[in-house]
Amino acid sequence: MLAHPTLELLHTLGLHGLAKGFKELEHKPEARGLDHAEWLGLLLEYELTLRRQKQFETRARAARLRHAAAVEDVNYQSPRGLDRALFLKLGACDWIAERRNLLITGASGLGKSWLACALGQKACRENMSVLYTRMPRLFADLAIAHGDARYGRLLRSFARAKLLILDDWGPESLTPEQARDLLEIIEDRYDKGSLIITSQVPVDRWHDMIGIPTLADAILDRVVHNAYRIELSGESLRKRAAPPKPAPEKKV
Structure with a gap:
């Protein structure tokens, strides 16, 4: 019952990566055995990954690189x-x-x-x-x-x-x-x-x-x-x- 209002609150706060992780972990049976610190750590990793991806996309657009090279x-x-x-x-x-x-x-x-x-x-x-x-x-x-x-x-x-x-x-x-x-x-x-x-x-x-x-x-x-x-x-x-x-x- 708490999932829907929690997700709305996370999106309102701009924590979209954390919201994505919350939604995904909620449907993973293996996540139910995690303690609070482990659960929070995983959610923070989702948030950090999404923020880094957005930063990269912003930097890449501004760079206007000629080749999609890596x-x-x-x-x-x-x-x-x-x-x-x-x-x-x-x-x-x-x-x-x-x-x-x-x-x-x-x-x-x-x-x-x-x-x-x-x-x-x-x-x-x-x-x-x-x-x-x-x-x-x-x-x-x-x-x-x-x-x-x-x-x-x-x-x-x-x-x-x-x-x-x-x-x-x-x-x-x-x-x-x-x-x-x-x-x-x-x-x-x-x-x-x-x-x-x-x-x-x-x-x-x-x-x-x-x-x-x-x-x-x-x-x-x-x-x-x-x-x-x-x-x-x-x-x-x-x-x-x-x-x-x-x-x-x-x-x-």
């Missing part, structure tokens, strides 16, 4: 030079708490964006704020936003994220305005949050891509010195995954 699904068998021990370490997300960076380089098709998104998804699961953007789109948005209130809002949104993923940088050189915009983003985040940058261009050529030596020095000094690096190599995964072409028909 660190548990990484393929370490593919010959592309991915260090399993390093990536597992990165998957723990301690480096984000330490405000370090990650630079992922390699040719097209080696999974740079996918790996970055997998780490971004794991950070969301750890209840860290994440924001993903492709570098060409970033510079296009900033160019439009210059001169109005949106420019400041964009910079603040990049600064607030615990992990900012800047995907697909290069190979084109930056314009002076783009180099200054990038410095603003890096400066706002320096020693406050972490970056993942992916690029087809090796790190030792980034100085040339930025173009202006003083800006390049300032940007790279803040990005590279405390960064982990993943340098991928080998044949494109997309090429290896492509179905074989059918043999041409023989003419009769």
Whole structure:
């Protein structure tokens, strides 16, 4: 008789996970042998699980990750030079708490964006704020936003994220305005949050891509010195995954 008003009260208090657990445990015969402390402990686990799931879903929506990737699904068998021990370490997300960076380089098709998104998804699961953007789109948005209130809002949104993923940088050189915009983003985040940058261009050529030596020095000094690096190599995964072409028909 108490189940219905109890469930209503739990939902009124916003304890939806606890209400779900209460309803499920009530119909499990094995739960009847639990003492009050064990029953309460199980109900609290239901509540905590639901809250963590909602936090993750909120973080994931805000992150706008390009790929639905997960660190548990990484393929370490593919010959592309991915260090399993390093990536597992990165998957723990301690480096984000330490405000370090990650630079992922390699040719097209080696999974740079996918790996970055997998780490971004794991950070969301750890209840860290994440924001993903492709570098060409970033510079296009900033160019439009210059001169109005949106420019400041964009910079603040990049600064607030615990992990900012800047995907697909290069190979084109930056314009002076783009180099200054990038410095603003890096400066706002320096020693406050972490970056993942992916690029087809090796790190030792980034100085040339930025173009202006003083800006390049300032940007790279803040990005590279405390960064982990993943340098991928080998044949494109997309090429290896492509179905074989059918043999041409023989003419009769």
